[in-house]
Amino acid sequence: MALLEVSGIDVFYGRVQAVRGASLTVDAGEVVALIGSNGAGKTTTLRTISGLLHPAGGKITFNGKDITRTEPQNIVHLGICQSPEGRRLFARMSVLDNLRMGAYTRKNAVEIKRDMERVFELFPRLKERSNQIAGTLSGGEQQMCAMGRALMAKPKLLMLDEPSLGLAPILVETIFNIVREINAQGTPVLLVEQNAHKALEVAHRGYVLETGVIVQTGTGKELLESEEVQRAYLGM
Amino acid sequence: MIGALARMPSTLRTFGGSQVSNLVGLLIVAGALALTLQHVLQHSASFFFQILIIGIADGTIYGLIALGYTMVYGIIELINFAHGDVFTLGGYFSLALFPIFGIAEGKAGFGYVIPLLVVAAITMLLCGVVNVAIERVAYRPLRHAPRLAPLITAIGMSSILEGAMYLWRGPNSLHYPDLLPLTRFNIGPVNIGVKDLIVITFALVLVVVFTLFINLSKLGKAMRATAQDRDAAQLMGIDINRTISATFFIGAALAGAGGITWGLYISSVDPFLGFITGLIAFTAAVFGGIGNIPGAALGGLLIGLIRAFSDSYFDSSWTEVLIFGILIATLVFRPTGLLGMRVPEK
Numbered sequence: 001m002a003l004l005e006v007s008g009i010d011v012f013y014g015r016v017q018a019v020r021g022a023s024l025t026v027d028a029g030e031v032v033a034l035i036g037s038n039g040a041g042k043t044t045t046l047r048t049i050s051g052l053l054h055p056a057g058g059k060i061t062f063n064g065k066d067i068t069r070t071e072p073q074n075i076v077h078l079g080i081c082q083s084p085e086g087r088r089l090f091a092r093m094s095v096l097d098n099l100r101m102g103a104y105t106r107k108n109a110v111e112i113k114r115d116m117e118r119v120f121e122l123f124p125r126l127k128e129r130s131n132q133i134a135g136t137l138s139g140g141e142q143q144m145c146a147m148g149r150a151l152m153a154k155p156k157l158l159m160l161d162e163p164s165l166g167l168a169p170i171l172v173e174t175i176f177n178i179v180r181e182i183n184a185q186g187t188p189v190l191l192v193e194q195n196a197h198k199a200l201e202v203a204h205r206g207y208v209l210e211t212g213v214i215v216q217t218g219t220g221k222e223l224l225e226s227e228e229v230q231r232a233y234l235g236m
Numbered sequence: 237m238i239g240a241l242a243r244m245p246s247t248l249r250t251f252g253g254s255q256v257s258n259l260v261g262l263l264i265v266a267g268a269l270a271l272t273l274q275h276v277l278q279h280s281a282s283f284f285f286q287i288l289i290i291g292i293a294d295g296t297i298y299g300l301i302a303l304g305y306t307m308v309y310g311i312i313e314l315i316n317f318a319h320g321d322v323f324t325l326g327g328y329f330s331l332a333l334f335p336i337f338g339i340a341e342g343k344a345g346f347g348y349v350i351p352l353l354v355v356a357a358i359t360m361l362l363c364g365v366v367n368v369a370i371e372r373v374a375y376r377p378l379r380h381a382p383r384l385a386p387l388i389t390a391i392g393m394s395s396i397l398e399g400a401m402y403l404w405r406g407p408n409s410l411h412y413p414d415l416l417p418l419t420r421f422n423i424g425p426v427n428i429g430v431k432d433l434i435v436i437t438f439a440l441v442l443v444v445v446f447t448l449f450i451n452l453s454k455l456g457k458a459m460r461a462t463a464q465d466r467d468a469a470q471l472m473g474i475d476i477n478r479t480i481s482a483t484f485f486i487g488a489a490l491a492g493a494g495g496i497t498w499g500l501y502i503s504s505v506d507p508f509l510g511f512i513t514g515l516i517a518f519t520a521a522v523f524g525g526i527g528n529i530p531g532a533a534l535g536g537l538l539i540g541l542i543r544a545f546s547d548s549y550f551d552s553s554w555t556e557v558l559i560f561g562i563l564i565a566t567l568v569f570r571p572t573g574l575l576g577m578r579v580p581e582k
Contacts, residue, residue: 050471076473088468090461101461104454105473153473 001064003028003188004157009058011048018044020212026157031189033199035233036209042192043085046161050082051075077105079156087146091135095126095145098134102152119148122178140171158182159190164198176202196233200224261569275549285426287548293432293501295540296439300494301517302532303446304487310463310527311483317390318370320514321397322363322488326495327505328401329359331410341413348415356496363492364485371484401507409506412499435501442493443533450529459483519563525573534575
């Protein structure tokens with residue numbers, strides 16, 4: 001049984017349907033990429049898994065538990081944490097407070113401190129900036145802070161929405177290396193990206209979303225080599 | 237050189253925009269201060285200090301009320317017009333509780349300290365419960381409605397509370413027992429009443445405790461997080477409905493404490509007290525920077541001082557004109573208020 005199982009969800013914004021019968025799974029230990037162009041429904045899918053939106057049809061289970069109608073805060077308690085599109089940091093709080101907010105659902109101060117150290121190892125930059133107000137960080141630093149904040153929840157599944165968006169190429173490289181590292185340390189990752197090439201390089205498996213429908217799936221390598229994906233998303 | 241030239245137009249633009257309105261604002265403030273100073277010099281120093289103390293006492297009470305406006309605005313961007321009436325309710329609840337705890341006028345003494353604090357605690361609790369209920373019934377169902385809808389319900393809730401107090405104790409203003417000592421003493425030219433000191437200390441302690449709570453406690457941080465980005469707060473596992481309820485509860489508890497303090501200081505309450513007091517406190521919140529907590533405390537203090545000085549040195553019939561003039565001037569010249577800050581967008 002897969003860790004996360006999304007089966008046939010339909011999601012609407014008012015009367016507009018953004019996701020049509022999408023199904024996907026994430027297994028323990030995997031990095032799964034969800035690629036597609038702007039407006040394909042990638043973010044909507046993540047927001048639905050996080051419980052910010054509820055699907056009109058279909059079912060989502062996590063660790064065998066039905067979470068289709070579960071409230072967002074309870075989904076975090078179950079172990080799914082998301083670093084949302086646009087980072088969405090608490091702009092007037094310090095980096096340290098942002099990271100602490102990530103651990104909001106946790107009680108054990110010793111473990112929280114240990115994970116804070118781990119985040120600082122992954123992102124040494126955040127340690128230097130720990131007392132800076134998050135809204136004044138550079139784009140790359142904000143992305144690191146958002147990912148660090150999500151990690152502070154000690155998620156059983158980490159979802160990253162467009163972690164490379166708007167970053168300089170060298171930082172994009174860093175971010176994807178860190179995704180690999182987080183996964184190597186044992187956290188499964190569901191990655192939403194417009195940078196299909198990078199995402200598929202990192203991912204074990206991938207899904208291609210087009211106007212709310214999953215049109216293709218396969219291993220990262222298969223998708224990288226697929227003609228349609230190359231034509232539509234890799235500019236070849 | 238070229239770089240400096242390229243920067244020129246933007247420098248000019250800044251000057252043409254906010255600088256000029258800042259200048260106008262400064263001129264107005266400077267003019268008002270000069271006029272006040274001229275009046276102050278015509279009276280004795282002891283009169284000045286007496287007014288100063290009244291201003292500080294009133295100001296800390298306005299600050300207590302303004303905190304509730306600013307917190308609720310910060311978290312759901314709603315001006316809770318019923319908030320001023322929750323403040324009045326604090327006066328009414330405590331009046332009803334006094335006989336139960338054997339508190340009556342004329343027997344004031346140290347024996348009253350504990351019962352008075354108990355009454356204050358119960359009143360704050362009751363006001364909190366009322367405000368949470370208001371949010372649950374009147375605002376939460378409208379959370380995704382256009383902004384104007386909850387604003388109108390808020391005005392409706394305000395009328396309902398005023399009506400309820402009117403039905404409960406009638407339309408007339410009620411005498412609030414004089415429970416605080418009336419002793420006065422002099423420090424140099426300053427004549428202070430023990431009552432003034434108690435009122436100021438009580439309100440200040442609440443403001444300080446509250447500020448510490450918001451900055452240090454987990455719930456306080458959850459409130460700030462929810463105010464800054466509701467979706468992100470949910471993604472951190474914060475139950476935003478509970479957090480919003482807590483915000484209404486705490487804001488109302490402070491307003492309730494303000495109601496008691498007002499009663500003890502001014503010695504009367506009436507069903508419509510919260511209407512004008514609420515608007516003045518709201519002005520204080522906007523003046524300090526709506527959504528900004530230290531701003532509300534500062535705005536309250538300044539508005540209290542302005543009111544006291546205007547009442548005594550000019551003419552009390554102009555005070556409200558002055559205060560609401562400040563409201564308009566703030567909204568026109570500096571919508572973010574005194575301490576409101578522009579934060580880089582995410």
